[in-house]
Amino acid sequence: MFFGKILIMKEIKFSENLKTLRKNKKLSQARLGELLSVDQRTISAWEKGICEPSFEMLARICELFDETFDDILS
Numbered sequence: 001m002f003f004g005k006i007l008i009m010k011e012i013k014f015s016e017n018l019k020t021l022r023k024n025k026k027l028s029q030a031r032l033g034e035l036l037s038v039d040q041r042t043i044s045a046w047e048k049g050i051c052e053p054s055f056e057m058l059a060r061i062c063e064l065f066d067e068t069f070d071d072i073l074s
């Protein structure tokens with residue numbers, strides 16, 4: 001059960017980090033969605049922690065924001 005709590009914390013951190021990075025770049029969810037070729041609702045779901053991007057999409061997010069995987073996930 002402890003391991004599950006660690007994963008949940010990582011999910012929360014990603015969603016918070018994505019929202020912070022997006023706002024710091026003054027991007028709307030819709031604009032970020034356009035840049036990543038996904039719907040605004042997908043960005044919203046990621047920021048709410050409802051779902052997570054694929055590994056490939058996570059790599060694109062890191063590239064877009066010039067962040068490492070470790071930075072964006074922790």
